Amino acid sequence: MSENVYYWQALNRALDADLAADESVIVLGEDVALYGGSYRVTEGLYAKYGEWRLRDTPISEGSFTGLGVGAALVGLRPVVEIMTINFALLAMDAIINMAAKIPFMSGGQFPMPLVVRMPGGVAKQLAAQHSQRLEQMLMNVPGLRIAVPATPQDAYWQLRQAIRSDEPIIILEHESLYFTQGSLDVSLEAPPMHRAQVSRQGNDLTIVTYSRMLDLSLRSAEQLAEKGIGAEVIDLRSLRPLDWETCTASLEKTRRLLVVEEDSRFAGAGAEIVAGLTERCFYYLDAPPQRVAGLEMPTPFNAALEAASIPRVADIVDAAEKLCADSQIKDKG
Amino acid sequence: MEPDVLRKMLRDMLLARAFEERAAGEYTKGNISGFLHLYPGEEAVAVGVLHAAEPADYIVSTYREHVHALVRGLPANVVMAELFGKKTGCSGGMGGSMHLFDRERRFMGGYAIVGETFPVATGIAYAIALRELPEAVICFFGDGAVNQGTFHESLNMAALWKLPVLFVCENNHYQIGTEIHRHSAVAEVYKRAGAYHVPARKIDGMDVLAVHRATQEALAQIRSGNGPQFLEFETYRFRGHSMADPGSYRPKVELQAFENEDPVKVVIAETVTYPSAGEIAIAGPDNIERLKGHLDSNGHLSSRQLDAIRIEVAEVVEAAVRFASESPEPTLADAEAALNCNRHGEVLI
Ligand SMILES: Cc1ncc(C[n+]2csc(CCOP(=O)(O)OP(=O)(O)O)c2C)c(N)n1
Ligand SMILES: [Mg+2]
Numbered sequence: 001m002s003e004n005v006y007y008w009q010a011l012n013r014a015l016d017a018d019l020a021a022d023e024s025v026i027v028l029g030e031d032v033a034l035y036g037g038s039y040r041v042t043e044g045l046y047a048k049y050g051e052w053r054l055r056d057t058p059i060s061e062g063s064f065t066g067l068g069v070g071a072a073l074v075g076l077r078p079v080v081e082i083m084t085i086n087f088a089l090l091a092m093d094a095i096i097n098m099a100a101k102i103p104f105m106s107g108g109q110f111p112m113p114l115v116v117r118m119p120g121g122v123a124k125q126l127a128a129q130h131s132q133r134l135e136q137m138l139m140n141v142p143g144l145r146i147a148v149p150a151t152p153q154d155a156y157w158q159l160r161q162a163i164r165s166d167e168p169i170i171i172l173e174h175e176s177l178y179f180t181q182g183s184l185d186v187s188l189e190a191p192p193m194h195r196a197q198v199s200r201q202g203n204d205l206t207i208v209t210y211s212r213m214l215d216l217s218l219r220s221a222e223q224l225a226e227k228g229i230g231a232e233v234i235d236l237r238s239l240r241p242l243d244w245e246t247c248t249a250s251l252e253k254t255r256r257l258l259v260v261e262e263d264s265r266f267a268g269a270g271a272e273i274v275a276g277l278t279e280r281c282f283y284y285l286d287a288p289p290q291r292v293a294g295l296e297m298p299t300p301f302n303a304a305l306e307a308a309s310i311p312r313v314a315d316i317v318d319a320a321e322k323l324c325a326d327s328q329i330k331d332k333g
Numbered sequence: 334m335e336p337d338v339l340r341k342m343l344r345d346m347l348l349a350r351a352f353e354e355r356a357a358g359e360y361t362k363g364n365i366s367g368f369l370h371l372y373p374g375e376e377a378v379a380v381g382v383l384h385a386a387e388p389a390d391y392i393v394s395t396y397r398e399h400v401h402a403l404v405r406g407l408p409a410n411v412v413m414a415e416l417f418g419k420k421t422g423c424s425g426g427m428g429g430s431m432h433l434f435d436r437e438r439r440f441m442g443g444y445a446i447v448g449e450t451f452p453v454a455t456g457i458a459y460a461i462a463l464r465e466l467p468e469a470v471i472c473f474f475g476d477g478a479v480n481q482g483t484f485h486e487s488l489n490m491a492a493l494w495k496l497p498v499l500f501v502c503e504n505n506h507y508q509i510g511t512e513i514h515r516h517s518a519v520a521e522v523y524k525r526a527g528a529y530h531v532p533a534r535k536i537d538g539m540d541v542l543a544v545h546r547a548t549q550e551a552l553a554q555i556r557s558g559n560g561p562q563f564l565e566f567e568t569y570r571f572r573g574h575s576m577a578d579p580g581s582y583r584p585k586v587e588l589q590a591f592e593n594e595d596p597v598k599v600v601i602a603e604t605v606t607y608p609s610a611g612e613i614a615i616a617g618p619d620n621i622e623r624l625k626g627h628l629d630s631n632g633h634l635s636s637r638q639l640d641a642i643r644i645e646v647a648e649v650v651e652a653a654v655r656f657a658s659e660s661p662e663p664t665l666a667d668a669e670a671a672l673n674c675n676r677h678g679e680v681l682i
Binding site for chain 1: 366367368415418419424426427428429430431432444445446447448477478480481482508509510511515516517582662663664665668669672
């Protein structure tokens with residue numbers, strides 16, 4: 001049965017379900033217990049499960065994430081909440097050097113059922129230190145998986161899948177998504193966690209995107225439709241691994257690729273997406289793949305500059321039109 | 334204490350309170366957005382500490398730093414303009430509320446990742462020590478920050494190399510919603526400094542004179558080459574953690590108890606010669622004894638002088654809001670210039 005919920009509520013339901021189902025699931029982080037989470041994700045769970053299952057931590061990201069690694073080694077299934085990805089920079093040793101390495105360098109002896117949840121992205125005037133998109137950094141770490149749910153349904157599904165997985169998984173949320181709404185049906189069967197999803201069908205170009213940029217891409221696709229351009233929109237849902245198949249199948253049809261990403265263009269997530277798809281689809285692309293990405297600068301505090309520093313609907317529409325115009329292709333009509 | 338110094342401290346505390354309350358108002362109106370961490374309740378710390386500092390000393394602060402900047406001498410205009418994100422702001426509209434900088438006044442910035450102030454301050458102190466200058470660094474941080482690794486790592490280095498840093502803990506008992514006994518095994522923060530043999534004291538942070546005295550003594554020690562010092566000031570924030578936080582996790586009695594010791598009211602009570610019955614009532618029962626003591630001694634300030642300060646401060650804040658509203662927005666070219674400020678015209682590809 002489907003209901004309309006906030007993104008944070010979907011995450012809350014997922015945590016509740018797994019805390020109830022499995023006593024080895026614990027939640028750690030700043031203000032996750034008594035306060036109920038900075039974005040309400042853990043609301044009500046402390047009262048239900050108590051302090052050993054939901055632990056308010058000191059501001060010690062390196063060590064409470066590392067504590068999660070240690071607990072995971074001996075069979076707990078920790079869900080570490082880092083308030084925002086910006087603070088995860090202090091936990092990179094635990095995530096990259098420990099969680100992603102121990103199963104491998106022990107010769108495959110240990111499980112690492114660790115989930116690190118955190119929001120990234122540009123919200124509203126939080127300034128340079130609080131507005132980072134660091135997915136590219138984590139994407140380059142073999143041994144990690146990264147899910148980027150863009151809807152409440154995916155937030156629910158992917159968090160539950162991550163908790164049940166024995167691999168270390170980053171759930172990269174977005175500060176501007178917590179209070180968006182969408183339908184959630186907990187009884188539906190989930191697709192594999194890394195499977196991309198065609199969120200809108202079209203024949204003229206494929207927009208590959210993820211996280212908050214999905215919404216902008218869908219809105220752009222609507223405007224493009226009014227101009228007679230059919231955009232297919234793919235929500236990647238996972239950045240590592242990347243679901244090449246879903247993307248190549250779409251590109252075989254549309255022959256034009258536009259990647260929309262919120263992070264800075266240079267060496268961003270889009271660079272890998274374009275490279276991987278160019279390798280696979282080079283011979284049937286009708287035009288060079290394009291990226292709409294953030295500017296090459298830390299996020300300015302000023303509201304207008306901040307808005308200009310990341311993709312807007314108009315930028316996407318514009319790039320899509322150029323991409324379709326530039327390619328001297330046969331009319332597919 | 335010299336009467337004019339006392340009057341200046343009172344004026345700064347009143348400015349701090351008025352500025353922050355007005356910032357809250359502008360946030361509610363939508364003129365300020367993003368995280369806004371306000372300081373009411375904690376004024377005695379910034380004012381007491383920074384009045385004891387020399388212009389040649391350096392200040393390193395957190396995201397709750399508007400008042401540190403104001404007391405340091407940044408004009409209210411440029412601080413408010415930065416909160417509005419304007420080009421005329423002290424960080425050119427690039428940093429906002431949490432990232433106030435002023436190189437000229439050695440205000441070395443507001444840092445928003447908890448625990449960053451320790452190594453930055455320690456590094457500045459290293460440079461001072463190497464150059465054998467009579468300067469010091471004042472490093473502000475909250476009670477929640479001492480559980481970050483950088484705290485321990487930096488205190489160790491500062492102590493090891495006898496660096497001129499004054500570590501100033503603004504202990505307001507909370508790390509957002511987590512009360513200190515739930516985040517720290519040792520809630521007497523100053524005791525932790527002892528682990529690194531850094532001389533440390535705990536001071537009533539609601540008492541500006543006590544704060545000032547302790548800071549003077551600590552800075553004197555630092556300037557005589559004895560290495561870092563540590564002061565824990567017990568204080569309280571009357572508002573939530575930021576404008577996004579109602580602060581409702583705190584017991585009402587606790588808030589009331591600290592409000593009775595409101596450092597601004599206490600200072601008024603300490604300085605005004607003949608307070609009215611109404612003013613005594615405002616200051617609250619805890620302060621009446623202190624007031625009585627002062628009634629007998631020579632006063633430093635008349636009710637009329639106090640009114641004049643209040644009017645001056647209100648005008649400064651009003652002018653700051655006007656300045657901020659009327660200032661231009663920075664452009665993308667300004668942002669590029671800030672990003673490339675150290676390139677000195679070198680042309681890359
Ligand atoms: C490394 C890091 N983790 C988490 C946060 C989010 N955060 C901002 S302020 C704060 C609480 C800090 O408390 P305290 O140090 O006592 O300072 P106060 O705000 O009380 O002045 C937290 C957890 C952050 N900014 N940086
Ligand atoms: Mg605090």
